[in-house]
Amino acid sequence: MFGRVPTTRRYLMCAPHYFAVNYAINPWMDPSRPVDRELALAQWSELRDTYRRLGHTVDEIEPQPGLPDMVFAANSGTVVDGRVLGARFRAAERAAEAEHFRRWFLERGYRDITMPTKINEAEGDFAWTGRLLLAGAGFRTDPAAHAEAQEALGVPVVSLTLTDPRYYHLDTALFVLAEATDAAPAQVAYYPDAFSAGSRRVLARLFPDAVLADADDAAVLGLNGVSDGRNVVLPAEATGLADRLARIGYEPVLVGISELRKSGGGPKCCTMELRK
Incomplete structure (x- = not known):
């Protein structure tokens, strides 16, 4: 009935070999709670293997000691039509991640790379819809970074303001289900x-036909999803959102992210899309 069509994607990920919660820079993080690094690695590996099983390509960047949040690759770059806009983190604990990702792009032949002057946490706060870039602000990314992104990437940018500190990045409150095409507009899911x-x-x-998530979906980071236009990878606990998506022709794919969620991350946080 709905004719959802998947498109193959290329992703960049970073294994959580050094994952830990040693500091608190969002409401999800509690350094007093134990973290099972082996379970985190197993869950991350399941996510990576899920993408590959769905026909996507996954590149990996080498994790670095002392950077426990480097697993959240989405925060370190935004790539549209082969142009790369790097990251500039608000928290000092994550600042060094940006240079490792810049070098990764440079070593693989990317030449149109811009490093921002404003605070910009990349796909954490930028969501490409196929026609325009949705840009979040309120907790991490500087609103002035939105204009910088438009100039660097050459795409129209729409600014959105986040108001709940639990949903500190745009990708914790909204994701793109299907990018716009000549035949159809983009569709998104979000937590109003x-x-x-x-x-x-x-x-x-x-987005008049958006899928609206409820508080239960949001509370398990259900909006931190990744869609290829048909298959939608979601945290295992986001069953309500999964049911709503299935009713309109999407194929939910549930994965465990319980350990990564202790740092405020989920499938999308671990996944940077490389758009050429």
């Missing part, structure tokens, strides 16, 4: 209560 009133009006105008 994570956004300002004005941003909710913007989203309603841009």
Whole structure:
């Protein structure tokens, strides 16, 4: 009925060999809670293997000691049409990650690389819809970084304001289900209560057929999903959102991310898309 069509993707990921919760830079992080690194690695490996099973390509960057959040590759770059906009982290604990990713791109032949002057946490706060870039601000990325992204990537940018500290990045409150094509507009899923009133009006105008998530979906980072246009990779606990997506023709794929969620991350946080 819906004719959902998957498209093959290329992703960049970083294994959580040094994953830990040694500091708190978002409400999910509690250094007093134990972290099972072996389980984190097993869950990350399941996520990587799921992408490959779905026909996607996964590249890997070497993790670095002393950077426990480097596993969250989405925060270190935004790639559209082969142009790369790097990251500039707000938290000092993560600042060094940006250079490792810049070098990875440079060593693999990317030449159109821009490193931002404003705080910019990459796909954590930038979501490409196929026509425009949705850009979040409120907790991490500087609003001025939105104009910088438009200039560097050469795509129109729409700014959105996040208001709930639990959903500190755009990718914890919204993800793209299907990118826009000549035949159909983009479709997104989002949690309305994570956004300002004005941003909710913007989203309603841009995406009248959006899938609206509820508080239960959001509380398990269900909006930190990854879709190829048909297959939608979600945290295992996001069963309500999975049911709603299945009813409109998507194929939910549930994966365990319990350990990574202790740092406020899920499938999308671990996944940077390389768009050429």
